[in-house]
Amino acid sequence: MTALSDIDTVGVAPLLAWRDRPIIEANHLTKVYRLGEHQSLRATLTVLAGGHREYQTLRALDDVSFSIARGECFGIVGTNGSGKSTLLQVISQITLPTAGHVVVRGRVLPLLAVGTGFHPELTGRENVVLFGTVLGFPRRAILGRMDEIVAFAEIGSHIDTPLKRYSSGMQARLSFAVAMMFPAAISIFDEVLAVTDDEFTSRCLQSIESIISGGRTAIFVSHDAGLVRRLCDRVMWMESGQARLVGPTAEVMDAYHAAHA
Amino acid sequence: MATPKVDPEVWRTPDTDVLWQDIDLELRLEAVKTRIHPRDIRAMLPVIRVLALRDFKAKFKQSLLGPVWIFLQPLALLAAFIVGFHAVATINTSGVPYIVFVLVALGAWTYFQASLSMGAVSVVTNAQLMQRTACPRLAFPIASLIANLPSLGVPLVAGVTAAAVTGELSLRVLLLPLGLLWLIAVTAGVVMMTSALNVRYRDLLAILPLVLQVGVFFSPIGYQTSDLPSVARALIGLNPLAGVMETWRWMILPIHPPAAGLIATSLAVTVAFVLAGWFIFTRSEPTMADVV
Numbered sequence: 001m002t003a004l005s006d007i008d009t010v011g012v013a014p015l016l017a018w019r020d021r022p023i024i025e026a027n028h029l030t031k032v033y034r035l036g037e038h039q040s041l042r043a044t045l046t047v048l049a050g051g052h053r054e055y056q057t058l059r060a061l062d063d064v065s066f067s068i069a070r071g072e073c074f075g076i077v078g079t080n081g082s083g084k085s086t087l088l089q090v091i092s093q094i095t096l097p098t099a100g101h102v103v104v105r106g107r108v109l110p111l112l113a114v115g116t117g118f119h120p121e122l123t124g125r126e127n128v129v130l131f132g133t134v135l136g137f138p139r140r141a142i143l144g145r146m147d148e149i150v151a152f153a154e155i156g157s158h159i160d161t162p163l164k165r166y167s168s169g170m171q172a173r174l175s176f177a178v179a180m181m182f183p184a185a186i187s188i189f190d191e192v193l194a195v196t197d198d199e200f201t202s203r204c205l206q207s208i209e210s211i212i213s214g215g216r217t218a219i220f221v222s223h224d225a226g227l228v229r230r231l232c233d234r235v236m237w238m239e240s241g242q243a244r245l246v247g248p249t250a251e252v253m254d255a256y257h258a259a260h261a
Numbered sequence: 262m263a264t265p266k267v268d269p270e271v272w273r274t275p276d277t278d279v280l281w282q283d284i285d286l287e288l289r290l291e292a293v294k295t296r297i298h299p300r301d302i303r304a305m306l307p308v309i310r311v312l313a314l315r316d317f318k319a320k321f322k323q324s325l326l327g328p329v330w331i332f333l334q335p336l337a338l339l340a341a342f343i344v345g346f347h348a349v350a351t352i353n354t355s356g357v358p359y360i361v362f363v364l365v366a367l368g369a370w371t372y373f374q375a376s377l378s379m380g381a382v383s384v385v386t387n388a389q390l391m392q393r394t395a396c397p398r399l400a401f402p403i404a405s406l407i408a409n410l411p412s413l414g415v416p417l418v419a420g421v422t423a424a425a426v427t428g429e430l431s432l433r434v435l436l437l438p439l440g441l442l443w444l445i446a447v448t449a450g451v452v453m454m455t456s457a458l459n460v461r462y463r464d465l466l467a468i469l470p471l472v473l474q475v476g477v478f479f480s481p482i483g484y485q486t487s488d489l490p491s492v493a494r495a496l497i498g499l500n501p502l503a504g505v506m507e508t509w510r511w512m513i514l515p516i517h518p519p520a521a522g523l524i525a526t527s528l529a530v531t532v533a534f535v536l537a538g539w540f541i542f543t544r545s546e547p548t549m550a551d552v553v
Contacts, residue, residue, distance in 0.1 A: 018285050018287070033551060038461065038552065039461070039462060039463075089550070090290060091290075092394070092395055093290060093395040094391070094392060094393070094394070094395055094550050095547075095548070095550045095551055096290065096291070096292055096293065096296075096547045096548070097290065097291060097292055098292055099292060100291070101290060101291035102289075102290045102291075103287060103289050103290075104286075104287075104288045104290065105287050105288075106286055107286065110393065110394060110395070112392075112393045112394075113393050116389060116390065116393035116394060117389065117390040117393060117394055117396070119315055119319055121318070121319045121322040121323065122315060122318065122319065122322075126315070126318070129311060130311050130312075130315055133307050133308055133310075133311040134308055134311070134390065134394050134396040135394060136395075138307065139307065139311075162322070185286075
């Protein structure tokens, strides 16, 4: 590969040092949410009357530590409300942890829900530019890949139709196609293959596999145990905001199933 | 040691310009009071551009007249001033035709109103985007400032043209860019403040229409502050748009400069708004996705 010699000219040593460190390192991550209505007339009157407001809190993440190596496919399993999505939001810089920290060494591409950031009144094409830009890709690169994106999503001439006329499956295809066409060091997939048909889902899985085999890193969240076993190198099992078990896929999944049998 | 694994993006030729930035990228994400600095705005420009374009386009989609509304709105307001003020009372315009007198200041109001209506709700309406991507939140209010520039340009060009046609145009019109900057600063401060507060306190949605309905009369669009009783004249500077409008009028038309006291008050309030807007927005930005 000519690429390696290109890198040599920049100096391999410092790159290797950076490259060999974990791509994600979470240390004692904790995230506390306040529950209930934050503002209400009743609460305002209570405070004005000199009363004290009690907030109930939720520890969505409770002292979570783990690390992900470059090139790994890392799975996260757990029941609803176990903290998976909050963790992904912290890694994607959407929200900040309340305590602890996470070091991220690479550009993150979060696909946390399909159709995210799409505007119903804009056409598919306009939405692709919008979504790609928000994810941090330059306009030129997005326009240059428009044909590839349309082909991957198989939406053909619908690309110039307002998004509100799309079915949810078509929206999912489009957002997945945008995500697949852009190289980011870390791709995050949070339960995004639930609404597409079998044919498209299997093409997406192939893409995810080629991302991983190409040396990039993926974080994969799914309730489909078969998919997790097929794709992931290591898995973290989360429960009530805590990392209950982190390890090789088979080991963690067996324990997870034993607990949920 | 085995051949080092090379990220495919490194040798993906078409966008190597972008992807080389990833080398040595190391972010430490932890609890902080604020995570934006004024210099970060530069990096937000591509997102601001695409959001502004989206907001501008979406504003007129599925509408019969579309962007024609940018012309009709100030026109309707102009008609209201001619009937509501000029037809019933004698207004001192320092000899300038009333229609020109109003048009010259009208753009400041239509821009402020349009930007505030869109900007105050900008963070809340983008909640989905905010909770699913790391889209810079400051880009939302700034995009409203850009998307509504036509509401500034259309009446202003009409005003300057009308002044030129009637032979009332002053050479001071060359100073007008400073006047525009002032208006955008006022609007930016108010929009940053309201969009951030609206995330936490939806009371803003109730206050805003009220402020806009009343504000149009507390702004010297159809009259000049020099004709107000002295108490009112002293207070009206607290509305920074009063300073903006009187300054614009002085820059475009051959009239006496506005009172120094008014300008000083309006400028001070503008600075206070910008600083408060920045402070409130940047302090609440880290938790916006949690609270909205």
